[in-house]
Amino acid sequence: MTRRLLVWRHGNTDWNAGSRVQGQTDVPLNDLGRRQAAQAAELLAAMRPDAIVSSDLRRAADTAAALAALTGHAVTHDERLRERHFGAWQGLTMDEVALARPLEFARWKAGEEVGGDVEDLDVLGKRVSDALEDAATLGATVVVATHGAAVRQGVAHLLGWPREQIRTLRALQNCHWVELSHDEARGWQLGAYNVGVFAERPVPPPV
Template identity: 75%
Template sequence: MTTTRLIVWRHGNTDWNAAGRVQGQSDVPLNGLGEQQAVDAAELLVRLRPAALVSSDLRRAADTAAALAALTGHSVRHDERLRERYFGAWQGLTMDEVAETRPQEHARWKAGEDVIGGDIETLDAMGKRVSDAFQEAAGSVPAGGTVIVATHGAAARQGIGTLLGWPREQLRTLRALQNCHWAELTHDESRGWQLAAYNVGPFSERPVPPPV
C-alpha cells in the first residue's frame, strides 16, 4: 500500500505575531526570530526528503519555504489559496483593539461562528480553498512521496479540518500551530486522509501567538 505524506508548515515569527496584531492577508515579513526559526525547522524537514515545496505567496510563508528550498534544491511553487484568512477590518489591530471597537464581531469569532462580519472571510470558504490547495499539492508528487506546504495558522487548522472532514466543533479542540511548527498527514487509497502528527517542531514550548 502506497502512502503519500503531506506536511503542513506554519511560517516563522513576525513583528505582528510578537505584538499580537491580526495579520490576515497583510503581507508582513518575517522578523529576525522568524528567519532563524525557518532555518532551524528546515534542517529537520530536509530529512523527510520532500519531492515538492508549495507555499502561500505572502512573504512570511514564502520566505519560510525558501529556507527549506535552499537545502533541497527544489523551487517553491506559490499558491495564493494557501494565504491566511482574510480578516477585513481587523487587519493591523490587536485583539484587545478588536474586542473594544468591534465587540459583536469579536464575540462571534470567540464562539467559533462561521460568519463574523467586518468583511471577514468565512471559515467554510477558507477551509475549502486551503483544502483544495492541499489536495493539489499532494497530487503533484509521485505516489508515496512527500510534499511540504508552507502556510499560516488559521489557514492550516481550517484546511486540515476540512481535508479530514471534521465538524467545526471538533476542529475547535485543535490548538493553533506554533510558529514554524507543522502537522503531518498521510493518504492512501484504503484509509484516505489521516492526521499522523501535529504541532511538531524544533523549539521548546512557547505561548502560541494568535493564528491570524
C-alpha cells in the same frame, strides 16, 4: 501509494509578537522567524520532500525558501494558501478588535462565523484544502508552507471534521507543522500535530 503532506506554519513576525491581526497583509519574517525557519528546515529536509508549495505572502514564502535552500527544490506559490482574510481587523491588535468590534470578537472567540468582511470559515477551509489536495499530487512527500488559521481550517476540511471538532485543536505554533498521510483505503489521516523545534529560550546573562 501512500502520500504524505507536511503542512507548515510560517516563522514569527513582528505582528505575531505584538498580537496584531495579519490576515492577508504581507508582513515579513522578523529575525526570530528567520532563525525558526532555518532550524525547522533542517528537520524537514531530513524527510526528503519531493516538492515544496507555499502561500505567496512573504512570511510563508520566505519560510519555504529556507527549506528550498537545503533541498534544491524550487518553491511553487499558490495564493489559495493565503491566511484567512480578516477585513477591517487587519492591522489591529486583538485588544483593539475586542474594543472596536465587540460582537464580531465575541463570535470569533466562540468559534462562530464572524460576519462583516471577515472570510467565512467554510470558504477558507475549502480553498486551503483544495490547494493541499493539488499539492499532494506533486510527490510522495510534499511540504506546504502556509498560515495558522489556514492550516487548522484547511486540514480539518480535508479530514472532513465538523466545526465542533476543529475547536479542539490548539493554535499551531510558528514554524511548527501538521503531518498528514493518504492512501486509497483510508483516505486522509492525521499523523501528528504541532511538531517542530522547541521554542527559543532567552540566553542567560554572563555571571
